[in-house]
Amino acid sequence: MLTILANAKINLYLEIVGDRPDGFHELVMVMQSVALCDRITLTPLNTPNTRIECDHPQVPTDASNLAYKAVTLVQKTFPNRTNQFGGVEIHIEKKIPVGAGLAGGSSNAAATLLGLNMLWNLGLTRLELQELGAQLGSDIPFCFVGGCAIATGRGEEVASISHTPKLTVVLAKYSSLSVSTPWAYKTYRQRFEQTYQPIGDRATLEERQARIRSSTMVKALRDLNPPTIGNYLHNDLEKVVLPAHPKVAQLKETMTAAAVGQGGLGTMMSGSGPTVFTLCELPEQAEAIAQTIRQQISDLDLQLFVAPFTAYGLRKED
Ligand code: C5P
Numbered sequence: 001m002l003t004i005l006a007n008a009k010i011n012l013y014l015e016i017v018g019d020r021p022d023g024f025h026e027l028v029m030v031m032q033s034v035a036l037c038d039r040i041t042l043t044p045l046n047t048p049n050t051r052i053e054c055d056h057p058q059v060p061t062d063a064s065n066l067a068y069k070a071v072t073l074v075q076k077t078f079p080n081r082t083n084q085f086g087g088v089e090i091h092i093e094k095k096i097p098v099g100a101g102l103a104g105g106s107s108n109a110a111a112t113l114l115g116l117n118m119l120w121n122l123g124l125t126r127l128e129l130q131e132l133g134a135q136l137g138s139d140i141p142f143c144f145v146g147g148c149a150i151a152t153g154r155g156e157e158v159a160s161i162s163h164t165p166k167l168t169v170v171l172a173k174y175s176s177l178s179v180s181t182p183w184a185y186k187t188y189r190q191r192f193e194q195t196y197q198p199i200g201d202r203a204t205l206e207e208r209q210a211r212i213r214s215s216t217m218v219k220a221l222r223d224l225n226p227p228t229i230g231n232y233l234h235n236d237l238e239k240v241v242l243p244a245h246p247k248v249a250q251l252k253e254t255m256t257a258a259a260v261g262q263g264g265l266g267t268m269m270s271g272s273g274p275t276v277f278t279l280c281e282l283p284e285q286a287e288a289i290a291q292t293i294r295q296q297i298s299d300l301d302l303q304l305f306v307a308p309f310t311a312y313g314l315r316k317e318d
Helices: 066-077 079-085 104-119 126-134 140-145 181-195 202-213 216-222 226-231 238-244 246-259 283-296
Strands: 002-019 025-045 050-054 087-093 148-153 157-160 168-174 264-269 276-280 302-308 314-316
Touching (some): 002 216, 025 202, 066 079, 066 087, 066 104, 104 126, 104 314, 216 226, 238 246, 276 283
16 A cells, blocks of 8 residues: 655746647646645555555546546556556545646656555556656656756657746636536637647747746746746736636736735636646745735635645656
């Protein structure tokens, strides 16, 4: 039996560059792990079954669960190991909100792959785990890298930015509200396709990726310059998610106002939403901002979390 702690992520930057022939979108993102984690416990079974248990009612425990899909992928890729080791039970203790733009499902799948690599002695390197994870979801490779990273391609090409800034976020999400990621990208495409530049060949793509590496945001992350990080937060998906969900737009406004005078550096939606976050330098500032938001929005459906940035996507529990 072994337990992996799987951290959530936020997007400090998400730019949609264009369509891809595979139906996905070409992205340029800056991702950051935050210390809000699910606890994934893998227990070997003698029978060849896969069993998922989760303490959160919105999480499916059937074959549609990403952790379940991770087991199936490993069984398909390593049939001999499965015959040798049998099945596995995966218990998911959920803290990361579901359907939130925080990579909750992706982090659970990544934790499952990492856990099976240990449990079944698969001998996979981190890069091989990233490649396997990419077959299941675009955000999964980042979970193996963790910390602060640039993600390009459909999100699966991940390059670390050397340091993780010492910042803290306030995360806010209406518990009963989820946004479908395919819907967000599809709607963005319908509205903004005409603004896409042709993606071009590999050289053009590499040039664009070089542009993000020398961008103000990435420089600010490398120089550990919090005010500039806060000023350059960006997420193209806000353009479709906020108009479709006025409650989330209102939440962002409330958080932006609460940040003023309390040390908030910037406020932005994460991924395809609907989680909105505010960056702060100090945990006390984040707590004060969270308290102000709670006073202004008395809705019990609103979940608030305060979480520091962390250098890890996944960690084995001692
Ligand atoms: O890769 P993942 O399963 O997380 O993506 C969920 C959905 O989000 C995809 O099916 C696709 O509709 C959309 N997506 C996209 N371009 C990306 C990543 C995701 O269009 N780069």
